[in-house]
Amino acid sequence: MENGRAQFPFPYQPYNIQEQFMQALYSVLDQGKVGIFESPTGTGKSLSLICGALSWLTDFEEKRRQEAAALLHEGEAALSTSAAQSSTTSSSAEPDWITDFVQKKAERDLVSKLKEEELKRKKREERLELIRNNVQLKYAMKRKSCEDEEAIKLIQLSKEEQTETQGDQEDEELIIAEYESDDESKTKSRFSGIEDDADDELVEEHVTKIYYCSRTHSQLAQFVHEVQKSPFSKDISLVTLGSRQNLCINDEVRRLGSIQRINDRCMEMQKNKHEKPHHDEGVKRKRGPAKTACLYNKASALQQMRDNVLGKVHDIEQMLKLGREKHSCPYYATRLSVPPAQVVIIDEAHNLSDTLSCIHSAELNGAQLCRAHSQLTQYADRYKSRLKAKNLMYIKQILFVIEGLVRVLGGKVGQNPQSQTTQTGTEMLTINNFLFKAQIDNINLFKLPRYFEKSMISRKLGGFVEKYAGSGVSLHTQSSLNKENRRTEGLNRYLQTLQSNQGTAPVSSADQQESEAEKVLSASPMMQVEGFFMALTNSNTDGRVAVHRQGTVSESSVKFLLLNPAVHFAQVLKQCRAVVLAGGTMQPVSDLKKELLFSAGVGEERITEFSCGHVIPPENILPLVLCSGPSGQELDFTFQNRDSPRMMDETGRVLSNICNVVPGGVVCFFPSYEYSRRIVSHWEASGALTRLANKKKIFQEPKKANQVEQVLSEFSRCIQRCAADVGGLTGALLFSVVGGKMSEGINFSDDLGRCVVMVGMPYPNIKSPELQEKMSYLDKHLPHSGGKSPGQALIENHCMKAVNQSIGRAIRHRGDYSSIVLCDRRYSRPATLSKLPTWIKERTSTHTTFGPAFAALRKFFLEKKQKQV
Secondary structure, eight states: OOSOOSOOOOSSOOOHHHHHHHHHHHHHHHHTOEEEEEOOTTSOHHHHHHHHHHHHHHHHHHHHHHHHHHHHHHHHHHHHHHHHHHHHSOTTSSOHHHHHHHHHHHHHHHHHHHHHHHHHHHHHHHHHHHHHHOHHHHHHHHHHHHHHHHHHHHHHHHHHHTOOOOOGGGGGGGSOOOOOOSOHHHHHHHHHOOOOGGGGGGOOOOOOOEEEEOSSHHHHHHHHHHHHHSTTTTTOOOOOOOOHHHHOOOHHHHTTOSHHHHHHHHHHHHHHHHOOOOOOTTOOOOOSOOOOOOTTOOHHHHHHHHHHHHHSOOOHHHHHHHHHHHTOOHHHHHHHTOOOOSEEEESSGGGHHHHHHHHTOEEEEHHHHHHHHHHHHHHHHHHTTTSOHHHHHHHHHHHHHHHHHHHHTTOOTTSOTTTOBOOOEEEEEEHHHHHHHTTOTTSOTTHHHHHHHHHTHHHHHHHHHHHHBTTTBOSSOOSSOOHHHHHTHHHHHHHHHHHHHSOOOOOOHHHHHHHHHHHHHHSOTHHHHHHHHHHTTSOTTTEEEEEEEOSBTTTOEEEEEESOTHHHHHHHHHHSSEEEEEESOOOOOHHHIIIIIITTTOOGGGEEEEEOOOSSOGGGEEEEEEOBOTTSOBOOOOTTTTTSHHHHHHHHHHHHHHHHHOOEEEEEEESOHHHHHHHHHHHHHHTHHHHHHHHEEEEEOOSSGGGHHHHHHHHHHHHHHHHHSOSSOOEEEEEEETTSTTSSSOOOOGGGGSEEEEESOOOOOTTOHHHHHHHHHHHHHSOOBTTBOHHHHHHHHHHHHHHHHHHTTSOOSTTOOEEEEEESGGGGSHHHHTTSOHHHHTTOEEESSHHHHHHHHHHHHHHHHHHHO
């Protein structure tokens, strides 16, 4: 197999840039490199990734098959030759058969291994072929699933008849299993359960795999639909992974609502499935309810479900439907289909470094810490007679560490965190110094995360709090359980039962908000505490702990900041054959390479960069840099100048002129929510907003995420109405924020985004202690280049990535056209222009005065209008 391929299967005639993309991708995968791929939205990036990667996978598997067959042939030939030579040797000679046996053992082992792998491969292919093409088998499976459905209904009916009040034994699922030793190997069998023999059939043998990662479930679903349209849809196995919350089909578990309780209940059912019954004579079984195993987690059903998942491409919705038909769990069936991968493709990878830092950072406020301490204390008090000594010891250690964290914030556990005051300020500490300050340096923080993981104490405590909230267990801080509350616990539960049986009155919105707030408070924060403990096990140089004191202990917080995301990404780079980082706008890539790749030990020779232009003709985009406004006022939105009335007035005049000549939708991005609020308030007072509203209807980005869809649909409908209506309004103007809800993942195609205006440069807050610490870390650990420190480069790259994401909202397909107006003289600097995407940078013109820029803009849209006529 060569490092390239002349042709790629494609559902239609690909663009030239798609063919180049696929060839570059094929080469990266074949040579085991790290690829950084930039392909603007609208250029068919998803299909290029699919067809390029799957072409390589097909060729690679074929090559492996041929190599294995050749090795098997050579091994068998060598063994037969050896046997022939042995038979001609004199029997009176030295015992050559012994030396021959030793010498040929490795060859025999290799041949038997190759034969076994070949047999497994053939069995897998035959099974998938049967699933895809054998109609009779499908009918037999459907008939069996109908029989299973009847059985499940009968079991559920019998369960309903047997429902009765359960005593204290009901809490068995909330009790931590005995923790015998700190040694993982000794506790493994106790906590993970013993696998059934039937489960051996479920383990899928290793085949070469590609992991595709994206930002949201909707983007994954879109990718799956692209695979279904591709020429590989009938020959490829694709598995979509999701959480239990997304994939569970057991109604009894799903109705628990919170992901914490769903996970806990599911794992409890797994444990019940693997537990062996006691048959010892003379041992009496404790009376209590029978432990329930999940009806959808049976070996035969999982195997059928797995085969169906591998046999045909499904998205999450289709898998849920299939799971219900087969009475099999989609969550476990998908995981059985996916052993380790060889290739990882990360789409939307422009903010990968920040995402990794966020994933491995952790924050806890004083209210959460006090609540966790109170709840764990109550849990230990309630079950102290049923918990083993080792568990009680670890619980005491956890409580001791939480006390230390609250002490750092200037408070004490057992008191209301809202009434405890602290001195305001922020302190940045290394991990070791933080442990000394909290006086918890004598605790082994590597053993505690292991205990959290093995004992599942966070899930147990979460289930305990949700179960007993309002029945004697306080959600909030208290030093010990109130005896009076314990005495009235049964009455409380009885009253709650009566309440739930009666018809409920309509709930007011205020009551709903209160109940939502109570839900947040009722959830156990121990998961977050566990995450923070895990974060503290990072290397002392790789992270910092920020202690924020905000006046009260309740609002104060401790936050772990990961400064070196490469330490976690290095595992992916080491274990995978190749890694592909793809996105619509990957520029600037310098910090991605330095922070993630070079720091993880990847050499320059292993990295391949690919950036392609757009499929639109050059005349369909007009990027302009505006250095001054209509009255000659220089556009300089630095922190010192941007709040001046003259600057705000000039921005209003720029927008007013743009709205005069641009049809349809105009999207205006501001650097922050606060600046957007201030400038719009100024325009309201000066009358500029009224003048803008006379030309285009004004919309503003909503503060709540659930209102985004509504605003976008109203924005779209307004533009459609204006296009059909001659005279009056010419379209709509949308005020948005860089890095906000509309700067990523939203398409302003065609008339929705005929012009994107960027007001100022969205630099991050340089005074942020976290950012200063990150800059200091980079300056210390990364080399200087281009006369700038790595810290300065970080700030500029952060700004330009945000700009590139925002201006990339327009031009979404080949026939689209749009203008981009960058309002700030600083955009004219060569170093800044170089960080724009290549396809925009090549067509950008800089204007020191407003007149020529406005003329170019008017001419651009007049020509488009004439073409349409």
